[in-house]
Amino acid sequence: MNNLTSTGPLAGVKVLDLCSVVSGPMSAVILADQGADVIKVEPPGWGDGIRQLGASRNGLSAIFSMINRNKRSIALNLKHPEGVRLACNLAQNADVVIQNYRPGKMDKLGLGYDDLKQDHADLIYASISGMGEIGPYAEQRVYDYVIQGISGVVDAQSTGEPEMVRTIIYDKVTALIAAQGITAALFARANGAGGQHIRLSMLDAGLYFNWPDLMWNYSFEGDDVQYAGDLADMYQVSKTRDGHIVSHHLGADTSSYSTDEIVDLLAANGIPVAKANSRADVINDPQVLAMNILESSHHPRGGHMRFPRTPVRFEGTPTKPHLVSPEVGEHTVEILTELGMSLPEMNALAKQGAIG
Numbered sequence: 001m002n003n004l005t006s007t008g009p010l011a012g013v014k015v016l017d018l019c020s021v022v023s024g025p026m027s028a029v030i031l032a033d034q035g036a037d038v039i040k041v042e043p044p045g046w047g048d049g050i051r052q053l054g055a056s057r058n059g060l061s062a063i064f065s066m067i068n069r070n071k072r073s074i075a076l077n078l079k080h081p082e083g084v085r086l087a088c089n090l091a092q093n094a095d096v097v098i099q100n101y102r103p104g105k106m107d108k109l110g111l112g113y114d115d116l117k118q119d120h121a122d123l124i125y126a127s128i129s130g131m132g133e134i135g136p137y138a139e140q141r142v143y144d145y146v147i148q149g150i151s152g153v154v155d156a157q158s159t160g161e162p163e164m165v166r167t168i169i170y171d172k173v174t175a176l177i178a179a180q181g182i183t184a185a186l187f188a189r190a191n192g193a194g195g196q197h198i199r200l201s202m203l204d205a206g207l208y209f210n211w212p213d214l215m216w217n218y219s220f221e222g223d224d225v226q227y228a229g230d231l232a233d234m235y236q237v238s239k240t241r242d243g244h245i246v247s248h249h250l251g252a253d254t255s256s257y258s259t260d261e262i263v264d265l266l267a268a269n270g271i272p273v274a275k276a277n278s279r280a281d282v283i284n285d286p287q288v289l290a291m292n293i294l295e296s297s298h299h300p301r302g303g304h305m306r307f308p309r310t311p312v313r314f315e316g317t318p319t320k321p322h323l324v325s326p327e328v329g330e331h332t333v334e335i336l337t338e339l340g341m342s343l344p345e346m347n348a349l350a351k352q353g354a355i356g
Contacts (some may be wrong), residue, residue: 029071
């Protein structure tokens, strides 16, 4: 039995996560957090490459654990025909398939939308790419910093010189948009539209995200435009006696006040303000604590860990506390048993290198 059964709003939805790194896996974890049964396909051995990225304990990566919680992992070798066959079988039993490889890669493996829809007309198939399917950059390998460059956000930083945003902003916003697009397609299917192929690129998502404020001076075509400075020009970080605050431009020296004093003073007068938390401060911020935003869990390998809860709270279909991220292939036997395979059949596939 699947031990990830949930009462969330997407309970009963089955998702096959063929993704790696961030944008695809994060879109899938949003669905998992909301109750979907997500099966993550990983290559035997190392698994998803992001397992080796960033802060870790006992070999468990924090970023991997965050964006792959509430999933089951099956180790399939998609370079082996039997591994591909099993992935196809899983897809036939899924409501949604998500992949985030360069255009054409899944088609070459026989796992593209045109391959899978032949026997599954109701399939929702989401393809996430870096730059899209056509154009001079379509075949380029893309990471977040590439989209930061092409989208113009590096031009909007405060130093006067192009500067990177110090978070993988476009990987994450692409994931959010992809998850919303998938649920929209599921809604359309429930209303008789059938299955469909969803395509989005990080470049599309990045420009959509940037446009309302960063690109307002480029929205009107022609003359007679009243240009404006950036929205970010309206607020600032100000130094206090013992730290910093963020607020609208005050035009006053706040350095003689303690952080708590000036925050209380401005808030009492209806001025939006906050302490400029360090990342370490966030964990114990009184509002974060009051809202119980952070949850703790125990990972068998990583030990005690904290993560934010699912941000959308559903009164009628509440989600359960999240379950820890899986080891590579942790659920291979369980998932293949659900497909009707026997242990001798699995052992034979393992000897062939098709599964891990």
